[in-house]
Amino acid sequence: MILRAASGEEGGFTPPGPAEFDLPPIGGSxxxxxxxxxxxxxxxxxxxxxxxxxxxxxxxxxxxxxRKQAMVPGKLQFVGEEAYGFVRNSLGRDIIGSRDFQRFVPYLFALFFFVLFNNLMATIPVIQFPTFSRSGMVYALAALTWIVYNAVGIQRHGFVGYFKHQSVPHGVKGPILLLLVPLEFLSNILVRPVTLALRLFANMFAGHLLLILFALGGEYLVLEMGGAYAAVGVLAWILFILVAFLELLIQFLQAYVFVLLTAMYIGSALADEH
Known part of the structure; x- marks a missing residue:
């Protein structure tokens, strides 16, 4: 839960921090x-x-x-088909290309809704905790994408050919390659999974921390400070509600961006030219 006592041991306001995300093991260690x-x-x-x-x-x-496919779809089948079509067309075909996209649609589809539903956990009452505000879980998911796009790239171009494909810009020759090749290798092979994970983790972490701040800050101003501060506390609660709705949009966008970049990385690994 987000709400808890906002005052510290000495009676002052204790601002929320990273410790809010260190949840103890359920049932004991x-x-x-x-x-x-x-x-x-x-x-x-x-x-x-x-x-x-x-x-x-x-x-x-x-x-x-x-499970029950029909020519005239029911509500659940219609929702499923629309969701599948959204991922298939906008994140698969349009990004990877019509030649290769189909075999990656199951992964992109499962990845998108897995990330989205985990993000939405931050908004569901009682749960109210974004799963991917824990960095280790996001890095594991990014590592899976890293394995997929590197594996398909090696399969398409061969081991040596793939790393040359990812490290040597097409049409560039001469001494400038001494600078560009290490940078391209770091960017395309090593840094991508880190930035992919950090983007999702940072947004989920910061958004939830901001919600805690408005909720607890408003609680402290209303219940502990009182008087004129109470009006500011009510304003903080209003901002809490507005930010909570904004978080719904961010949760969707971060799932979309995570899968969009995954599809872009797969597409670049399969491309004939870098």
Missing amino acids: LGSFDAFGQTFEIGVTKPMIQLVLVALLVFGLFFAAS
């Missing part, structure tokens, strides 16, 4: 280990359960939508 100068607990956390629930939800929803 199963153990711990030390690494990088820190102690990490082993256990099942809320974001882990959300990942499983969303995976089951995505599978169950679209399995139900496709």
Whole structure:
């Protein structure tokens, strides 16, 4: 839940921070280990359960939508077909190209709705926690995309040919290659999964942190400060509601951008020229 006591031990306002995202294991810790100068607990956390629930939800929803196919679709089938068509056409065919896109549509489709539904977890009452505000989960998802686009690129061009394809700009010759080749290699092979993950993680983290700030700040101003500060607290709650609606748009856009970039990376790996 977002709302909690806003005052610190000495009576002042305690601003929310990264500690708000460190959720304890459900049912207690199963153990711990030390690494990088820190102690990490082993256990099942809320974001882990959300990942499983969303995976089951995505599978169950679209399995139900496709189970009874009819010439005149029902409401659920219509929604499923429209969702599939959106990903297939705008994120598959238009980005990867009509020659190769079809075999990647299942991955793009599952990826889009998996990311979207996990993002929406931040808005669902009681849950109210964005799964991908935990960076490790986003990096794992970006690593999967990294494996996919590099694997298909190597399959298309060969191992040496693919890395040459990704590192040597077409039509560029001469000493400038000494500068461009390392930069292209870093950008296309090493940096892409990092920036792909950071974009999603940072938006989910910052958006949720902003909501906590408005909610707790408004609570503190109304309940603790009172008087003229109460009006500012009410304004903070109004901003909380407005930002919550804005977050719905951001949650959709971040899922779209994540899959759009995935499709672009796959398309560039399959392209004949860099």
